[in-house]
Amino acid sequence: MIVFNIYTTFHFDNLKSVNDLITFIINNKFPLFENYGTTEDGNKKIEKSNFKAIEKIISDYPIHAFGEIYFRTKDKKIILKIENNVTGISRWTLFLSENKFENNTALNPLFDFFEQIINKYDIFFIGGDIQEEFDRSNIREEINSNGKQTIIKVGFDDINQLPGIYWFNFLTKKLIPKNFLSSKAIKSVFTKTINDGVFIVLTENILSKDKRDIANNIIKVFPENLFFDKNKNVYLDWALDEIILKNKIQEYKHILLPYFDIYNHKESNKINWNTYDEKSIDKIKSLVDYKILTPFKNQTKFEDICTSIPLIIKENSALKNKLEKLTISLGVLIGDAFVEEYNCQWSANKGIFNCSIIIPKLTPKGFSPFFFILQIIVNDLVPEDFINELKYYIK
Numbered sequence: 001m002i003v004f005n006i007y008t009t010f011h012f013d014n015l016k017s018v019n020d021l022i023t024f025i026i027n028n029k030f031p032l033f034e035n036y037g038t039t040e041d042g043n044k045k046i047e048k049s050n051f052k053a054i055e056k057i058i059s060d061y062p063i064h065a066f067g068e069i070y071f072r073t074k075d076k077k078i079i080l081k082i083e084n085n086v087t088g089i090s091r092w093t094l095f096l097s098e099n100k101f102e103n104n105t106a107l108n109p110l111f112d113f114f115e116q117i118i119n120k121y122d123i124f125f126i127g128g129d130i131q132e133e134f135d136r137s138n139i140r141e142e143i144n145s146n147g148k149q150t151i152i153k154v155g156f157d158d159i160n161q162l163p164g165i166y167w168f169n170f171l172t173k174k175l176i177p178k179n180f181l182s183s184k185a186i187k188s189v190f191t192k193t194i195n196d197g198v199f200i201v202l203t204e205n206i207l208s209k210d211k212r213d214i215a216n217n218i219i220k221v222f223p224e225n226l227f228f229d230k231n232k233n234v235y236l237d238w239a240l241d242e243i244i245l246k247n248k249i250q251e252y253k254h255i256l257l258p259y260f261d262i263y264n265h266k267e268s269n270k271i272n273w274n275t276y277d278e279k280s281i282d283k284i285k286s287l288v289d290y291k292i293l294t295p296f297k298n299q300t301k302f303e304d305i306c307t308s309i310p311l312i313i314k315e316n317s318a319l320k321n322k323l324e325k326l327t328i329s330l331g332v333l334i335g336d337a338f339v340e341e342y343n344c345q346w347s348a349n350k351g352i353f354n355c356s357i358i359i360p361k362l363t364p365k366g367f368s369p370f371f372f373i374l375q376i377i378v379n380d381l382v383p384e385d386f387i388n389e390l391k392y393y394i395k
Contacts (some may be wrong), residue, residue: 002206004113004128004168005125006092010121012084018055021082022046024120025071030109031078033071040070040079040095094128107168111192111199114170118196124175128168128207148381165215167206172197185217214243271324276352283334284352288332290327296330302337305330306383309376320377327373328352335369342394359394 012018025033025046035043036054044050057069072079077097117123139148176198180186197255200218276284295312299305303330309330313319319326324345331352338357339345347356347366356366367390375381 001131002096002098002128003131003134004126006094006123007125008090008092008121008123012058013388015055015059018058022051022054031073033080034074036069036071038069058172115194124172126170127164127166129166165218167202167211169200170197180221183221184328185221189214200373224227278350280350281346281355284328284355285332288329292322292325292329293333300337302334302341303387305337306387307333309383313377324379326377329369330373331370
């Protein structure tokens with residue numbers, strides 16, 4: 001599997017932009033996408049009768065995984081995942097089932113496709129390689145709080161890829177250092193310059209053993225903080241304002257919401273979360289079921305409450321059958337404890353998953369106690385692991 005990570009500052013924040021995307025997908029000859037869905041196996045036809053449904057999936061932020069949609073070819077050999085994160089940088093991902101190209105000429109259809117979307121959708125970086133290469137470059141192993149070996153995914157959102165130099169690359173003009181194309185490191189690789197930036201392909205064969213050494217030599221030409229270090233104990237990302245306003249790169253540390261797709265999870269997708277879309281945090285607080293909170297009555301500290309949740313739910317298995325009330329009640333409980341303990345405040349946004357807690361070092365991102373609770377209950381998230389990351393920002 002070849003994976004291309006595509007980073008953009010474009011937002012689908014109105015129906016016209018979504019309709020333009022649908023038109024582009026329909027008229028595009030390569031890849032010829034015929035089906036769509038909210039998972040990579042989506043098999044709904046891309047046809048006029050489904051345009052409204054596609055519009056809703058892409059633009060209905062923050063439900064449907066931040067406007068996340070998959071387009072795929074009939075044979076499933078090419079899949080395009082589009083993410084619409086209207087608060088910052090979005091990542092699209094193109095998956096190809098082929099595991100090598102015989103030569104750079106075979107890349108021409110890809111160059112054409114990428115050049116079209118780069119021009120239309122403000123794309124500033126593309127990195128493509130086999131999945132195993134991303135895993136080696138972007139995943140580290142650690143011992144978690146339970147003493148077990150765990151894999152830490154280091155990267156944008158909850159997936160293990162970040163901007164770097166890979167087998168296939170596109171960099172917008174803003175990211176290219178002066179005299180970069182004439183440097184010794186870049187003269188030995190294939191490049192294709194377009195109006196918006198430059199494509200870089202390290203080797204003819206994607207499986208070449210030399211590509212990592214070539215990549216490391218190229219990285220030395222760039223500013224020190226352009227790329228990332230997977231061994232740092234914080235999540236790293238590019239600062240949006242640094243890219244589009246100041247024409248430079250700066251290391252920007254933040255934690256994203258502990259998020260997962262509530263519509264594609266067997267427990268959480270049974271709940272109509274849309275009923276909370278217009279509710280403020282005060283309205284949500286009025287829905288707390290204090291009977292459910294009885295086992296937690298002796299705990300007031302944020303960390304103590306969080307770490308006790310898996311144990312208490314294990315001892316009271318019936319609680320898991322009350323996921324909706326549990327999410328609301330525990331979300332409010334740990335949220336209020338966090339606000340009190342760390343002198344923060346709830347955001348004024350409406351909707352249960354928009355009601356995050358504002359932390360100065362994370363702005364404009366926030367900490368969502370409701371997503372955190374869902375992760376603990378249905379995804380078996382070890383609370384201590386996330387708390388340890390969070391502590392970096394509340395010192």
